[in-house]
Amino acid sequence: MYATIATPGMASTAFVEQFKGYVERWMSRQQSQAASVPADPKGPGRPFDLPSSVLWSTLLLCVLNRARGVRDLWRALVFQGYDLCDEAVYARLDSGGTEPLQAFFEHLSRLLAAWMQPLLDMQPWEPLAPFARQVLALDETTLDPVARKLPSLRHFKKGAVELLPGKLATLFDVRLQLWRRIDYLTDVQQNCKVHARALLEGVCKGTLLLFDLGYFGFEWLDELTTRTLW
Helix, strand or coil, rough: CCCCCCCCCCCCHHHHHHHHHHHHHHHHHHHHHHCCCCCCCHHHHHCCCHHHHHHHHHHHHHHCCCCCCHHHHHHHHHHCCCCCCCCHHHHHHCCCHHHHHHHHHHHHCCCCCCCCHHHHHHHCCCCCCCCCCCEEEEEEEECEEEEEEEECCCCCCCCHHHHHHHHHHHHCCCCCCEEEEEEECCCCCCCHHHHHHHCCCCCCCCCCCECCCCCCCCHHHHHHHHCCCC
C-alpha cells in the first residue's frame, strides 16, 4: 500500500450557508446560557472578551472555508468585531480546552445524521447486508512524525517513535458516511484492539464491523461473538 495525498474539494455554497446558519444559532444559544450565569466579581484575572463558543465555532467555519492558518481565524474574529491580537488567539487555542468543540461536534453529528436519514431510506442498503442493523468501519491511523526543529528533538534519528505525536482511533458509519467517533491516543505502540473496546461502547447488537488484519485475534473475535456483533 502506498501513501497518497488527497486534495479536498470546496464545499458547496448552499451547504456552507446552511451550516453557517446552524453555527450562528448554536452560538446564540451558547451565549445566552453564558449570560444567564452571573460572573464572579472576586474571581482572579480579567473576564474573557471572546466566548469559547465563538472561538470554536468560528474555527470550524474557517476549516470549512479552507483556512490556511490561525491568522485566518484571527481575521475572521476581528471581522466579527472582536478587538484582539493574533497572539491572544494562539493563547486561547492552547489553553481553552476542547470541551466546547467536542459538544458542538456531537450536535453537528446528530444534525447531519438527521439530514442523511431520508437519503438512507431511499438507498438499497438492505440487500447488501440484510442481517446487519448498522455497518461500522473500525480503524486506527498514526499521525505524521513531527519535524526535528526543536533542540529537544534533534538528537532523535529519523523514524524514531519519539517523533510520532500519537494516533487516531476511529469508528465510521458506512451507511450514513459519517464519523461515529474519533479518539486521540498518545501511545502509538498500543495494540489497536485495546482501545477498540472503548470505541464499541454503545454499539447496538447485530452491527456489522469492518476492520483489517491488524485487529485479528481469536479472543477478540470470540468477544465480538459474545456481544452479538458480526
